[in-house]
Amino acid sequence: MKLFVLTALIFGITDAVNVNITAAKGGSGVTLNCTGTASNYFQWSYTPPNGDSSQVQNATTSDYIITNSRKVGQYVCAQAGATLVTYNAMNLTVPVIQHKGHSITLYKNDKNRTLVCTSYSYPAANFTWRIVSGNVETMLETNTNYLINSDGNGKSVLTILTVKDTTRGDYVCRVTNTLGTESSSKVLVRVHSTMAWLWPLIGIVAEIVVILCIILVVRRQTIAQQKEAACKVPSATGAQPNSADHPDLRNRAAVRT
Numbered sequence: 001m002k003l004f005v006l007t008a009l010i011f012g013i014t015d016a017v018n019v020n021i022t023a024a025k026g027g028s029g030v031t032l033n034c035t036g037t038a039s040n041y042f043q044w045s046y047t048p049p050n051g052d053s054s055q056v057q058n059a060t061t062s063d064y065i066i067t068n069s070r071k072v073g074q075y076v077c078a079q080a081g082a083t084l085v086t087y088n089a090m091n092l093t094v095p096v097i098q099h100k101g102h103s104i105t106l107y108k109n110d111k112n113r114t115l116v117c118t119s120y121s122y123p124a125a126n127f128t129w130r131i132v133s134g135n136v137e138t139m140l141e142t143n144t145n146y147l148i149n150s151d152g153n154g155k156s157v158l159t160i161l162t163v164k165d166t167t168r169g170d171y172v173c174r175v176t177n178t179l180g181t182e183s184s185s186k187v188l189v190r191v192h193s194t195m196a197w198l199w200p201l202i203g204i205v206a207e208i209v210v211i212l213c214i215i216l217v218v219r220r221q222t223i224a225q226q227k228e229a230a231c232k233v234p235s236a237t238g239a240q241p242n243s244a245d246h247p248d249l250r251n252r253a254a255v256r257t
Contacts (some may be wrong), residue, residue, distance in 0.1 A: 015086075015128065017085065017086070017087050017089045018087075018090060018178070018180050019032065019088065019090070019245065020090060021071070021072065021088050021090065021091050021094065022069055022092050022179070024034075024066045024068060024069045024071070028067075029065040030040075030065070030066045031064070031066075031076055032064045032065075032077070033063050033085075034068065034079075034084050035062070035085050036046060040060050041060060042061065042062055042077055042078070042079060042084075043058065043077070044057050044075060044076070044077055045075070045078070046074070046075050046078045047073050047076075048071075048073040049073050049122060056075070062077070064077070064216075069091045070091075071089065072086070072089050072090060072091055072122035073122070074086060075087040083135075086103065090121075090178065090179055091179070092120055092121045092175065092179040092182055093182070094119070094184065095118065095125075095127070095173045096117065096118035096173075096184055097171065097173050097184050097187045097237055098116045099114070099115070099187055100188070102188070103187070103190055104190065105192060106167065106189060106190065106191055106192070107191070107193070108165070108191055108192065108193055109162065109164075110162075110163040111161065112161060113160045113247050114157055114158065114159050114160070115160075115173075115187070115207055116158075117155070117156045117157075117158070117173035118154055118156075119173075121175060121177055121179075122136075122177075123177050123178060124153070124177070125154075125177045126150075126176045127148070127150045127156035127174070127175055128140075128175075128176070129141070129158050129172070129173055129174075130169060130171070130172045130174065131169040131170065131172075132169065132171075132186060133169055136164070137172070138194060145161050145162060145164070146158060146160060147159040151228050156170055156173065163191060167191050168191040169188075170189075171187045172187075179209050189199075
């Protein structure tokens with residue numbers, strides 16, 4: 001007991017400190033500081049949320065810099081085997097709705113269409129979903145046409161049981177844990193009629209009909225012009241027909257005689 005009290009006085013044992021490492025990345029990390037000054041030798045250890053313990057580093061500095069926001073869990077600084085300070089490293093990452101392009105297109109009366117939102121935060125974040133129209137947000141947790149399943153490991157799936165006209169709109173995924181709240185970017189969901197695929201086909205058919213009509217008209221005009229030109233072409237010898245050989249003139253001559 002005396003040894004424990006002496007150790008506490010020398011090293012200044014403290015309760016666990018919560019620290020937000022959301023911004024930890026690359027060269028700009030989050031610094032953890034060890035408060036002991038008994039020696040210039042420090043031992044940092046790290047325990048991730050799954051319980052696997054791994055030594056981080058032995059150092060001559062009292063600071064440890066976290067540069068990866070995924071390295072959540074418990075960090076312990078010790079000297080001579082005695083814990084000086086314990087940090088609970090937590091984060092809250094901005095949620096992302098997984099999709100391609102600038103919007104998502106669904107068809108009316110489709111069944112069980114899904115949207116997936118991810119946020120690998122620690123402690124595990126609570127997911128909520130909203131439809132945004134102007135400044136008005138509509139909660140989906142109480143809407144019977146939607147089903148929300150979160151796996152507790154950073155992923156939430158929103159299932160639209162039946163796609164309706166009211167399904168269209170901007171969707172937002174929101175996450176909350178002890179560090180606060182973060183919202184995803186808006187994702188536009190469009191709703192098309194089940195017959196929407198016919199309109200492009202009708203347009204293509206109409207274009208083909210117009211092109212065929214134009215080809216037919218041009219073809220007829222070309223044939224007519226060719227016939228007209230043929231009628232105006234003189235005989236090969238260039239000579240005019242002999243008036244004496246004309247049938248009417250021969251008949252008149254026969255009557256006179």
